[in-house]
Amino acid sequence: MSMFFEISLAEWSFHRQLEEGKLTNLDFPAKAKNEFDISAVEYVNTFFKNKANDTAYLSELLQRCKDNGVQNHLIMIDNEGALADLDDKKRNVAVENHYKWIDTAKYLGCTMVRVNAFGEGSPEDVQKAGADGLNKLSEYAEKIGIQITVENHGGLTSNGEWLAGLMKLTNNKNVGTLPDLGNFCIRWEGSWSNCKEMYDRYKGVAEIIPYAKGISAKTIDFDANGNCMETDYARMMKIIKDSGFKSYMGIEYGGEHLSEDEGVRKTKELLLKTAAGMS
Template sequence: MTNRRQFLAYGAAAAAATGLSSKFSFAADALKVTPPFKISLAEWSLHRTLRDESKGLTNLDFPRVSKEEFGIDAIEYVNQFFKDKAHDEKYLTELKQRCEDQGVKSLLIMCDGEGALGDPDTDKREQAVKNHHKWVDAAKFLGCHSIRVNAQSRGSYEEQMKLASDGLRKLSEYAKPHGLNVIVENHGGLSSNGAWLAGTIAKTEMDNCGTLPDFGNFYIRRGKDPEKYDRYKGVEELMPFAKAVSAKAHDFDEKGNEVHTDFFKMMGIVLAHGYHGYVGIEYEGGKVSEYEGIKKTKELLDRVAERIAQG
C-alpha cells in the first residue's frame, strides 16, 4: 500500500517532470534576490591529494583548504580519511575547532566500508547497522545534518528493496533522536536505479531517511556488459527525498561545461523540486588536477546560478 509520504513524493516528482523548462523559468523569477542554491565541497574531490603522503594534506586540513583555496565554507567529509577517529573526542574536537576558526560548516559524513545495510544475513545486516552508529555520533559532534550511507544488498529487485529498507530504517531509528538524517547515494548496483532507490526510501517510512542524488553515479553494472540508468531520470526520481545533492564532474569542454552532464538541465531538475540547499562539488576527473577540477566545477555552478538569477 502506498503511504502518504510516498504518495506526496511521487506526486511532486510527477508534477516536476511536466513542463520542466517552464518551472526552471519560474524558479528564476522567484529567486532573483536570494541565491538559488549554496555550494559545498565533498572531500572525495581531493582523494588523490589526501592519499599522497608527500603532499602533507590530512583530513584536519580540509576546512582550511576548502575556505582558502576555493572560497567554499561548507564541507562534506569522507569517513575513510579519518577511519579510526570516529570515537576519538580529542581529534573530533580539533577538527571542529578548525572549522570554527575558518568559518566553515560541517554538513555530512560519507560512510563506506561498514558493511551492507541490506545484507541477506540478518546478523550481518544488524552488525552493519551497529557499525554505522559511531558515524552518527561523530556527525552529531561535528554539527552535521546527515551521514551518507550505501544500500548494498543481494537478491531479486523486491528482495533487495525489502532488505535494504530494513537496515536503513533501523539505522534511521538510531539517528532520529540525535537529529541526524541517514541519506543514500546512487552508488552502484540497484541503488543506481532511481525508481528502486526512491521506492526503498519510501518503504522505510522514516522522515529522516532520504537521498543524496549524485549527477554521475548511474552505473547499475560495469564491466563487459555495462548497464546504465538515465542520469536525468534518476535524479528526477530521487529529488523528492533529497536532503543533499552531489554535483559530480569529470571532464570539461573549451567553454567550461561538463561533457557528461548538462549542469543547466540537471540543476533545473533539482530546483524544480524546491531544493535550494547545498550542492556539493565532487570532482573525479583526471585530465586536470584536483584543485583545478574543483575550481572549474565551482565556476560552472556559479554560471548556472547567475543564469537563473538573470532569468
C-alpha cells in the first residue's frame, strides 16, 4: 500500500518498560524492528541522559541499528533548560546545554531533534525569547545538518495559534514543528490527565502543520473497533494529507489501559487502516 507518510516509533511509547528496567535504550531499535516491523525510531534523551558524549555507548547503539536495519530519525530533548526563558543568560545556557544532543543526533544519523519552547512570561515575550533561542540553537545545528522541531507540549506551546506565530517570528527554514496529535492541554492541575483548558486539536494541528517536519501520532485509548477515542484519526489524517505533509508519523502510545506493546500495535493498525481508507 502506498502512503503519503512513513511510520516511525517513538521511544516514549515504552516509557513504563524503560523506567522499570524491563527495556533498555540499547534494546529499543531491535524491538522496533523485530516486534513491530518498524524501521525508523525516535529516541528520548532522558532514557540515555548520561551518554551524550559516550562514543563507546553511541557506537554500540549505532551498530545495533545497522544490525537490525533501523534508521535513527530523531531525538526528543527534555530537561536541558528553557529555550524561551526571558533571562538572556539562562536562555543562552539552555541553548548550549542542547549542543551535546545535536552532536549525538548527528553521530547517530538522525535528521532532526525535537525541543521545547518553554518560558515564563507574557505570550508575546515568551514568543520573542523563543525565537531567539531557537535561532541560536539552529545556527549550531544547521552547520552539521540537523533540523530543529518544536512540539506542542503543554502550556503556551499547546496553543496552535501561538506556536504558529513562534514559527513565523523565528522565520528559519531549519526550524519547524513536530505536531503531537494529542498534546493540546494548555492548563492542568496536578497531572496532565487533569486538564483544565484544552485547545481544539484539529484547529491546532491545522495551524502548525504548515511548519511540520514530522508528526507524533499520539494515542491514549481505543474503542472496540480499534479507533482512537480521543482523536478522530480520519479527520486528523485529512488535515495532515491536505497540507502536503510527506514525512514520518511517529507512533507514540501514551495510554495506561493496554500494555505498551499492545498500544503500539493498535496505533500502527490505526494508521494503516486510516491511510487505506483515504482516496
